[in-house]
Amino acid sequence: MDCFITHITLQNYKNYNRIDVDFCPGVNAILGLNGMGKTNLLDAIYYTCLGKSYFSSGDRLVLKKGEEFIRIKSKISVGDRKEKFVAKIIPGKKKEISIDDKKVERISDHIGRYPATIVAPNDIQLLLEGSEPRRNFLNHNLIQYDVNYTNQLIKYNRLLKQRNALLKSFAERQVWNEELLNAITEQMEEPAIYIHKKRHELVDELIPLFIDNYALISGERESCVIMYKSSLNDAAFSDIMQESKEKDRVLQRTTAGVHKDDLTFIMNDQLLKPFGSQGQLKSFILSLKLAQYRILKEKSGKTPILLLDDVFDKLDHERVGHLLKILHDQDYGQVFLTDKDEKDIPAVLEQISDDYAIFVIDEGALKYSSQKR
């Protein structure tokens, strides 16, 4: 089912005072000089899809300086229907989101309504930093089409917090109540097994798509592999928890479980992190995210929105050509991409789609746009 944004109105969103924009269902290129607000417009589209900003850690950072509220109004075409998304945000208060004037009670109910995949420069941190962003990458996909996954994840995290608090209180009070600990641990089993199973399935489906994408983008210059690392791969949850119990007691926290899952990235039989160049890391992220997009599309039954921030950055001309071919061949739905003021952007867009629009942003205002179809 097609799913695309036809219009957005922003008030006080980051550097925007107020803008109104009509988008095309194909490729929308957002251009402008450094610091003009290209990424901010992309971020408002992401906000529409996921109910929060991708680039800022809280709504306080989304609010335009000196203003008091933020409003995002989007019109979305979903199959034959037209929907109206409205978010009114006053930082510090509960945010109000509605679809067709009907209030959305919880953000988690909204996620998945308009599936989206985003690629941004800082995603390279996914390859370089601790394991948390890699688990988030897996979660980000699954929560968009599997409501039960979201619920199990919330349940697991709540129990994990309780278990850690219990281990800490045992240490402080110098007691050890094994029954109480087991009672919590047993409740964690069901969500842990579900989370592990779904992540495993996701990675199994991601791998062939990722490998294909990487070969296409790199022109087969490097070969890359992803592996899913989880203590649940080779042992039952109850055995793992039994085995780690003594360690948990000493360290006063839960040392094993799906909250320790990770992905390992390999390039040409070496670990990617210390050996990958900037362009190779970028190729890796693009291949991974575009694979994520395919799966999200299949599982959600909707055509996700693809958001590409500074997408050609760091890629040499060969890889840019390969990427454009992928975007053309693999049938993406609505695409938003940002770029620095490129003279040759129409020629680039022609290679992706016959349906494109170009927006040029200057100081939070839309100065010029051209459209083709």
Next chain:
Amino acid sequence: MDCFITHITLQNYKNYNRIDVDFCPGVNAILGLNGMGKTNLLDAIYYTCLGKSYFSSGDRLVLKKGEEFIRIKSKISVGDRKEKFVAKIIPGKKKEISIDDKKVERISDHIGRYPATIVAPNDIQLLLEGSEPRRNFLNHNLIQYDVNYTNQLIKYNRLLKQRNALLKSFAERQVWNEELLNAITEQMEEPAIYIHKKRHELVDELIPLFIDNYALISGERESCVIMYKSSLNDAAFSDIMQESKEKDRVLQRTTAGVHKDDLTFIMNDQLLKPFGSQGQLKSFILSLKLAQYRILKEKSGKTPILLLDDVFDKLDHERVGHLLKILHDQDYGQVFLTDKDEKDIPAVLEQISDDYAIFVIDEGALKYSSQKR
């Protein structure tokens, strides 16, 4: 005094099996597709100047896969003299560095002989992460021209380690020996005061140069400020240590002192970190590093080598133009820059200098070079 590298020979350095390159005293552009080894060649030049890699955390990561040793031979012109730098590195063993066949006993003796400033894409982390990289930025400059600073820094860090160990042992043994603690604290005073003084002077000199550079690069679109934050700015070392003693006892570590110094970065009266766009962050880093270069040049009495990795990345065409003008006007010495395969690189280089050479790298081999003078 002029200082530039005329020749480099690499063996088993990262992806290079063996290469020999003659450089020009002006601008050397290193071009190639993603993953070909542009940054690795830049890194070998950095190794010559600072006795270690900038991009890899240990020599093990510098060694070409499957090889056993690394050799870097460089010829450097320093004023009227020609010097020969040789590094032979077998990871896990002590590295051997010599100048004109005379062994360098300690790496710290080598630092400053060939001053250098480097700008690389990951330097943006300096603006985004914890305070350590910002202290390292200050240290990186000072150790290249102030041997006493290096010695005081080593001394301070050694005493800090001792003091922390003492606080830990007091807590474990449930004793409190104030005299012993004071004895160490008093020894820290001299290095702390020296370090603080030198950092303060450095930041005071950096600020006007930085502000000028930022205005030039951004075309005065944003105004940026740096501030030096140190507990020693407003109070005497002994008072600070006296005040924090109780806190140190509880937390079992030294909570105040120059190891907590930081820099604050402001853009348009807001904190840079949450509000700066990718292009603004890059402009900030470039302005800061080029200011560092000017000071290093003045203090060391030598013309430092300037290493610019992926320098045009993220900057819009206006800012690229402004940067080229700075590089032309401000009289830099030898410059090395990397870029993706750009068709218009000769036109770009013409704007910086009449003296330039272009190197194209393919799979760790130098395929082509052109030179103008």
